[in-house]
Amino acid sequence: MSASPVPEPTGALDAPDAPGRGPDPRAERSRAAALAAARDLLVEQGWSAVTHVAVAARSGVGRSTLYRHWPDASGLVRDVIAQRISTARVPLTGVLREDLVHQLDGLRHLLHDPVSDRGLRAVIERAGVDPVFARLKEDLYRHGSQDFRTILEAARTRGELAPDLDVDLAVDQLAGPLMYRRLLAGRPVTEEYARRVVDDFLAAHAPRGTVRDGGRDTPADEHPLVP
Amino acid sequence: MSASPVPEPTGALDAPDAPGRGPDPRAERSRAAALAAARDLLVEQGWSAVTHVAVAARSGVGRSTLYRHWPDASGLVRDVIAQRISTARVPLTGVLREDLVHQLDGLRHLLHDPVSDRGLRAVIERAGVDPVFARLKEDLYRHGSQDFRTILEAARTRGELAPDLDVDLAVDQLAGPLMYRRLLAGRPVTEEYARRVVDDFLAAHAPRGTVRDGGRDTPADEHPLVP
DNA sequence: GAGATTCGGAACAGTCTGTCTCATAAATTC
DNA sequence: GAATTTATGAGACAGACTGTTCCGAATCTC
Numbered sequence A, B: 001m002s003a004s005p006v007p008e009p010t011g012a013l014d015a016p017d018a019p020g021r022g023p024d025p026r027a028e029r030s031r032a033a034a035l036a037a038a039r040d041l042l043v044e045q046g047w048s049a050v051t052h053v054a055v056a057a058r059s060g061v062g063r064s065t066l067y068r069h070w071p072d073a074s075g076l077v078r079d080v081i082a083q084r085i086s087t088a089r090v091p092l093t094g095v096l097r098e099d100l101v102h103q104l105d106g107l108r109h110l111l112h113d114p115v116s117d118r119g120l121r122a123v124i125e126r127a128g129v130d131p132v133f134a135r136l137k138e139d140l141y142r143h144g145s146q147d148f149r150t151i152l153e154a155a156r157t158r159g160e161l162a163p164d165l166d167v168d169l170a171v172d173q174l175a176g177p178l179m180y181r182r183l184l185a186g187r188p189v190t191e192e193y194a195r196r197v198v199d200d201f202l203a204a205h206a207p208r209g210t211v212r213d214g215g216r217d218t219p220a221d222e223h224p225l226v227p
Numbered sequence C: 001g002a003g004a005t006t007c008g009g010a011a012c013a014g015t016c017t018g019t020c021t022c023a024t025a026a027a028t029t030c
Numbered sequence D: 001g002a003a004t005t006t007a008t009g010a011g012a013c014a015g016a017c018t019g020t021t022c023c024g025a026a027t028c029t030c
Helices: A025-045 A052-059 A063-069 A073-085 A096-112 A114-126 A131-158 A167-185 A191-205 B025-045 B052-059 B063-069 B073-085 B096-112 B114-126 B131-158 B167-185 B191-205
Strands: none
Touching: A025 A052, A025 A063, A025 A073, A025 A114, A052 A063, A052 A073, A073 A114, A073 A131, A096 A114, A096 A131, A096 A167, A096 A191, A114 A131, A114 A167, A114 B114, A131 A167, A131 B167, A167 A191, A167 B131, A167 B167, A167 B191, A191 B167, A191 B191, B025 B052, B025 B063, B025 B073, B025 B114, B052 B063, B052 B073, B073 B114, B073 B131, B096 B114, B096 B131, B096 B167, B096 B191, B114 B131, B114 B167, B131 B167, B167 B191
């Protein structure tokens, strides 16, 4: 149960700094070209368009080479998604409201990025049928919700949230609205929107004299994970 | 822009009691058989498995007949979903908390029904690419969120919710957590869970001396729509 | 019962899948 | 720098799916 959402772009090595030989640059090149083409196809036409033939045609990489690297198309799509999503995490400040806003803002960016948006939808649709996507979904979910849990549990310990707070429910209440709005309603998620979700959450869960501070501008740039 | 999410299960009648000739029973039979097979395929293997060949093999209906009824597979899947989802709506009582709980319980049932669950995922994934699904998504969303809006706006008028309540946001906050929990986290949504989402929502938005009543048992059976 | 309609089967060319083989080109090793 | 190892891309292949067309047979409507 590796914690990493990237089960290796394909044949990557577990040893970070291998002794003698690095990976063959030819393989590296064809893999990169294939992933780029697959990414475009995913964005433009969804996961079902990411076929070996289509990727070969678009990338110039030979069909047999693709089959060599990715025996089935699911793995290719998985690598595209994993590659995009396994980036930086938002640093935590220890200030509850601020951290939550940052997290949601990261999710916001994720939902507005074409690749991760399509990737997320593919995962949601495919996880029930394709084991590759099922595992990817689990990794994404675990990785993405980890920071939320950390933040909430710390705040609970500090007494800023009720001791009996249901952390799972809380994550749903924070991330759910954004996902729902984006994936189903198909409307944009603004920074202001994310802030209001956090404030409403705090209004419901922060004990007494609350943190509620309406107007701060809290720009955020980093992209965390799918929560 | 028809308000109905069902662009006719295919040849359904808008006139409940048509005058002279009803639809040909032969067509009706083959259509029903095809839809049943398509439904099973959708549940078992996702929308991409709902092909004319597969449906023909499973239902016994001839391939040419299928193409005659549904020129492309998207329409078939759409009809499967529309047929399942366009059922009853939850009656409204006028009591805010009760109505919200009922609505969420309907959504809960929807998310736990194999057909609508798969259908919803298919719609989410496919809407960005396939116009048929795009339109279906819009219909489902509009139809599903309508009751929420009605309930919330009525409560706002009665003064049970803040006059400046953002209804769109509110719908997201109510339906979002359930969807998120089910579609991404892949965990069950209990009746208790739905109740807590409503109570937390009210805790954040109900003006002063709130409705908060922790323990009532509010069983609900009807299935409304995807909100 | 007679005419109209719908049915299922078969045949078709075109495309995609997944697997092989093979000569070529590039990288690594000595 | 030469020899060896390794990855590449092209082509051939059987099998499956698509979308269309044609047809005789079964069924329904009037």
